[in-house]
Amino acid sequence: MEIPYVSEPRKDTGLYNAKVGIWLFLASEVMLFGGFFSAYILLRVGAVEGTWPTELLNVPIGTFNTLVLIISSVTVVMAWSALKLKNFQQYRIYQGITILCAFTFLGVKTFEYRDKFTHYDVVMTNGTRVDGHLVEKTDDHIVLSHPVSYPAEKGIAYRPTAIALMEEGEGAEHGGSEADAHVEGTEGEEAHAEEHGDGHGHDMTIAMSDIKKMTNWGPWANTYFAIYFTMTFLHGLHVLGGALLIAYYWGPGAKMWKTDPERYTNRVEVSGLFWHFVDLVWIFLFPILYLL
Amino acid sequence: MEATQTHVQEHTSHDEHHHDPGFWRQYIFSSDHKVIGIQYGVTSLVFLLLGFFLIATMRWSIAYPEKPIPVVGPLLEAMLGDVAAGGIMSLDLYNSFGAMHGTIMVFLAIVPLAFAAFGNYVVPLQIGAVDMAFPRINMASYQFYFVGGVVMFTSFFIPGGAAQAGWTSYSPLASAIPTDGQTFWLLGMVFLITSSLLGAVNFIATIIQLRAPGMTWMRLPWFVWVQFVTGFLLLLAFPPLESAAIMQLMDKVAGTSFFLPTGLAIGGQLADVSGGGSPLLYQHLFWFLGHPEVYVLILPAMGIVAEVIACNTRKPIWGYKSLVYASLAIGFISFIVWAHHMYLTGMGTKISTFFQTTTMIISIPSVIILTCLFISLWGGSIRFNTPMLFALAFLPMFGIGGLTGLPLGFSFSDIHLHDTYYVIAHFHYVVAPGTIFGLLAGIYFWYPKMTGRFMSEFWGRVHFWASFVFMNLIFQPMFAQGMSGMLRRMADGGAGYSIANNPDAIGGLSDKIIGLNVNISHAAWALGIAQIPFILNFFLSMKYGKKVESDNPWQATTLEWQTPTPPPHGNFTKDVTVVRGPYDYSLPGAKEDFVPQNQSA
Amino acid sequence: MSGHSPEEIKLERKRYLTVFIVLIIGTILTVGASYIELPTFALTVALALFIASIKGFFVAGYFMHLMDEKKMIYGIMGATVFFVIGLMVLTIWASGDPIPNTIYP
Numbered sequence: 001m002e003i004p005y006v007s008e009p010r011k012d013t014g015l016y017n018a019k020v021g022i023w024l025f026l027a028s029e030v031m032l033f034g035g036f037f038s039a040y041i042l043l044r045v046g047a048v049e050g051t052w053p054t055e056l057l058n059v060p061i062g063t064f065n066t067l068v069l070i071i072s073s074v075t076v077v078m079a080w081s082a083l084k085l086k087n088f089q090q091y092r093i094y095q096g097i098t099i100l101c102a103f104t105f106l107g108v109k110t111f112e113y114r115d116k117f118t119h120y121d122v123v124m125t126n127g128t129r130v131d132g133h134l135v136e137k138t139d140d141h142i143v144l145s146h147p148v149s150y151p152a153e154k155g156i157a158y159r160p161t162a163i164a165l166m167e168e169g170e171g172a173e174h175g176g177s178e179a180d181a182h183v184e185g186t187e188g189e190e191a192h193a194e195e196h197g198d199g200h201g202h203d204m205t206i207a208m209s210d211i212k213k214m215t216n217w218g219p220w221a222n223t224y225f226a227i228y229f230t231m232t233f234l235h236g237l238h239v240l241g242g243a244l245l246i247a248y249y250w251g252p253g254a255k256m257w258k259t260d261p262e263r264y265t266n267r268v269e270v271s272g273l274f275w276h277f278v279d280l281v282w283i284f285l286f287p288i289l290y291l292l
Numbered sequence: 293m294e295a296t297q298t299h300v301q302e303h304t305s306h307d308e309h310h311h312d313p314g315f316w317r318q319y320i321f322s323s324d325h326k327v328i329g330i331q332y333g334v335t336s337l338v339f340l341l342l343g344f345f346l347i348a349t350m351r352w353s354i355a356y357p358e359k360p361i362p363v364v365g366p367l368l369e370a371m372l373g374d375v376a377a378g379g380i381m382s383l384d385l386y387n388s389f390g391a392m393h394g395t396i397m398v399f400l401a402i403v404p405l406a407f408a409a410f411g412n413y414v415v416p417l418q419i420g421a422v423d424m425a426f427p428r429i430n431m432a433s434y435q436f437y438f439v440g441g442v443v444m445f446t447s448f449f450i451p452g453g454a455a456q457a458g459w460t461s462y463s464p465l466a467s468a469i470p471t472d473g474q475t476f477w478l479l480g481m482v483f484l485i486t487s488s489l490l491g492a493v494n495f496i497a498t499i500i501q502l503r504a505p506g507m508t509w510m511r512l513p514w515f516v517w518v519q520f521v522t523g524f525l526l527l528l529a530f531p532p533l534e535s536a537a538i539m540q541l542m543d544k545v546a547g548t549s550f551f552l553p554t555g556l557a558i559g560g561q562l563a564d565v566s567g568g569g570s571p572l573l574y575q576h577l578f579w580f581l582g583h584p585e586v587y588v589l590i591l592p593a594m595g596i597v598a599e600v601i602a603c604n605t606r607k608p609i610w611g612y613k614s615l616v617y618a619s620l621a622i623g624f625i626s627f628i629v630w631a632h633h634m635y636l637t638g639m640g641t642k643i644s645t646f647f648q649t650t651t652m653i654i655s656i657p658s659v660i661i662l663t664c665l666f667i668s669l670w671g672g673s674i675r676f677n678t679p680m681l682f683a684l685a686f687l688p689m690f691g692i693g694g695l696t697g698l699p700l701g702f703s704f705s706d707i708h709l710h711d712t713y714y715v716i717a718h719f720h721y722v723v724a725p726g727t728i729f730g731l732l733a734g735i736y737f738w739y740p741k742m743t744g745r746f747m748s749e750f751w752g753r754v755h756f757w758a759s760f761v762f763m764n765l766i767f768q769p770m771f772a773q774g775m776s777g778m779l780r781r782m783a784d785g786g787a788g789y790s791i792a793n794n795p796d797a798i799g800g801l802s803d804k805i806i807g808l809n810v811n812i813s814h815a816a817w818a819l820g821i822a823q824i825p826f827i828l829n830f831f832l833s834m835k836y837g838k839k840v841e842s843d844n845p846w847q848a849t850t851l852e853w854q855t856p857t858p859p860p861h862g863n864f865t866k867d868v869t870v871v872r873g874p875y876d877y878s879l880p881g882a883k884e885d886f887v888p889q890n891q892s893a
Numbered sequence: 894m895s896g897h898s899p900e901e902i903k904l905e906r907k908r909y910l911t912v913f914i915v916l917i918i919g920t921i922l923t924v925g926a927s928y929i930e931l932p933t934f935a936l937t938v939a940l941a942l943f944i945a946s947i948k949g950f951f952v953a954g955y956f957m958h959l960m961d962e963k964k965m966i967y968g969i970m971g972a973t974v975f976f977v978i979g980l981m982v983l984t985i986w987a988s989g990d991p992i993p994n995t996i997y998p
Contacts, residue, residue, distance in 0.1 A: 001422050001862035005501050013500060014963045017425045020497040023966050027973040028489050028527050034977035035535030035577055038984050042573050046988055051568055066920050074913040077956045084902050220547035223568040230542055276957045283948045287941040291927035528976055576984045627976045631987060640990035
């Protein structure tokens with residue numbers, strides 16, 4: 001009992017079964033990511049003035065990842081067309097690059113995640129908000145590197161302005177006065193002296209007793225990070241899944257090329273379609289999360 | 293329903309090289325669509341019973357608040373502990389039973405039965421295919437459903453019990469409840485949604501690709517068309533709910549605030565969350581699925597009713613083309629009506645008008661479908677067997693359900709009726725004497741093909757009349773209760789708002805309205821008892837039912853009746869070519885009063 | 894794409910490389926456009942989504958062969974895109990059109 005149209009296309013639709021299947025599945029994936037994009041839009045549009053952060057992600061790294069995925073997108077289709085030309089070796093090479101790109105993307109993403117999880121946001125008792133990379137934590141103090149500080153009441157959307165002002169202040173070589181002027185209500189000489197966060201290597205030590213609230217930059221920190229981590233994690237799962245699928249047919253599953261080349265080529269095509277969808281999602285995710 | 297029992301099985305060339313695959317491969321891990329269909333069918337019927345049990349116990353609390361439940365009460369206390377202390381249903385238990393009744397009925401009983409069970413068994417047969425396009429994905433979809441069901445069922449027994457925030461699981465309540473029941477619910481939903489998505493892909497791909505030669509789109513039985521549309525509804529509407537479920541899960545487990553607004557206070561305390569979220573976002577994403585979901589519930593049942601009516605009136609269905617276009621229209625429009633479930637969330641007049649308009653428009657194809665089915669009866673030679681009785685009753689019952697939906701579709705009247713018993717009455721009319729009657733018709737109708745025996749006609753009629761009477765006795769009074777302002781989800785049946793308990797208040801619930809609770813509950817328990825003959829009939833007829841005398845005992849035209857009984861692996865013993873439409877009954881000049889689709893002349 | 898001759902496939906491959914260049918340029922434009930100061934936020938979003946849509950069109954149209962695909966496929970995807978946009982637009986509209994202040998403060 002053979003199911004028809006597994007490899008050869010049906011005459012009136014011109015399609016083989018798996019192709020119909022994958023496009024249907026991709027339609028549902030469009031709706032899935034669409035649900036998340038709607039969530040992003042609604043949350044952003046509805047956010048109270050000053051509470052939605054920008055410029056928290058590293059644009060060059062994000063751009064690099066985008067280029068990596070675009071490269072993998074072209075290699076995956078070159079690999080498939082090499083198979084159509086019956087050139088198995090060339091398919092092997094192109095598909096190998098695809099898999100490499102996939103794991104590069106995931107590696108970079110992991111690095112980005114770790115960078116965020118070790119970055120702490122501290123609201124001090126004196127009303128200052130500081131965020132920086134956590135280098136040391138003991139029972140009585142913490143040390144943040146590359147700190148950025150600004151008054152907590154201004155909201156996290158003020159952060160880029162605070163950085164710009166800090167850099168200006170540093171460029172004016174005085175270092176202290178303008179930055180000081182923005183830090184209101186400071187208490188304690190020690191804390192005051194270290195508050196020149198200029199973003200360039202001055203570490204800042206904060207006593208535990210001065211800390212009102214301390215959170216690291218994870219999904220719990222604000223809705224922007226919530227949507228960033230959720231969407232990129234889900235996307236990352238799809239990258240991993242797609243990479244494993246492609247790797248399976250590149251490696252152990254390549255036996256099918258000998259026994260049923262038509263079917264094998266179709267399987268490669270279907271996994272390629274999935275891969276392109278993963279790239280497509282990133283093409284929309286990148287500007288929305290990194291640039292807007 | 294073993295494939296090995298039965299008299300009419302022909303030995304085919306397909307079977308010769310098969311050695312017996314063994315019990316596990318044949319019945320548990322099978323990729324045969326018929327076995328999977330039966331697996332879905334049996335599991336969903338068990339869940340239907342469980343869902344019924346939940347509401348039957350709740351009805352005691354509604355009719356006799358704070359009184360210990362007889363017989364069942366001590367059982368609940370033994371199984372669930374403090375929430376049923378003294379055999380009395382606590383408020384928390386009422387809430388979790390209520391939430392799970394809805395969840396189980398919709399996602400674990402009706403959708404799997406209507407779409408997956410009947411669809412899996414019948415659709416490949418009706419299009420003349422050997423199996424589904426992706427048999428192993430089919431098996432996986434059942435397994436995901438099964439796991440989702442297990443997760444949902446076990447949630448009753450974890451500390452804190454099952455989900456309590458309604459079948460809709462709105463935030464922030466769902467995230468605020470400190471127990472794990474909601475987390476289990478969300479996890480269960482992710483499995484169930486995955487199962488539905490895989491099933492939908494399979495159905496659509498199969499109908500597109502595996503139609504037999506000659507089976508053009510306009511020769512498909514209408515049952516296949518509605519399953520096709522239902523597949524699209526599931527495919528495209530479920531994913532936003534999956535995204536909402538993931539986000540709500542993140543809110544609960546990872547401390548995010550997708551749906552939790554700034555300044556949220558729980559139990560008088562400011563919640564320690566980042567805030568910035570939107571509870572309305574959840575509602576939009578939920579109802580984006582929620583509305584197409586109700587068409588998922590009704591369309592397959594309509595399809596079954598059409599098949600049963602055509603066969604038992606010995607006439608073609610009236611308006612086949614209208615039925616096809618109407619079902620496509622329903623499918624399409626159902627994606628842009630969802631916020632009529634959200635009229636009371638503070639939406640402005642412009643957006644409300646938009647959704648009211650689309651809601652009114654979607655009622656048109658529904659009426660077209662009902663009209664076509666009614667007109668199909670005209671001039672027919674009606675055979676009043678059990679499936680036909682259920683199919684006939686479906687028509688006016690669905691009519692009542694549909695018409696009572698109109699005041700809910702208009703925002704000005706919905707303001708008074710939203711969240712009242714009127715809503716409960718409306719949707720239960722559509723689903724209970726509506727869909728469930730259609731599904732029961734399907735069970736009685738296709739049982740002979742699956743088992744080679746008829747179910748008892750006598751007990752079928754008993755089951756029908758009792759169910760019909762009691763369903764109306766249950767839901768009819770609820771319209772009155774709703775219109776006088778009785779709200780949903782009240783464990784005391786509205787006693788807290790009654791005139792009896794609040795003599796000076798204006799607009800309280802009268803004794804008559806409260807008194808109806810008792811009548812309704814009694815009718816509900818009677819309905820439960822009325823299902824016993826059905827359950828016994830279902831199982832006993834497998835051994836003792838009247839044997840069929842041919843492969844086509846109802847003398848039907850569609851292809852599932854042109855197979856051996858039960859159909860073997862591979863379904864058809866010879867190649868199928870379709871040469872005519874699906875309902876060539878009483879064709880002038882034909883030898884008999886029906887001509888099967890694959891029979892020329 | 895089955896049944897295409899080797900010559901057609903070789904031509905296709907040239908086209909893939911062209912699209913690759915287009916996508917690289919598109920990415921550079923995307924990042925570059927983010928530095929342009931536009932009068933309103935809505936315009937910035939519109940520009941970002943416009944460039945992303947062009948890139949997406951190229952990936953879907955050429956890498957995924959949607960341009961040459963059968964009506965059934967791009968019909969399904971078209972309906973999907975319609976529903977996704979409907980979800981986004983109607984949700985935003987609903988949140989932007991609240992009931993006006995009533996007599997209750």
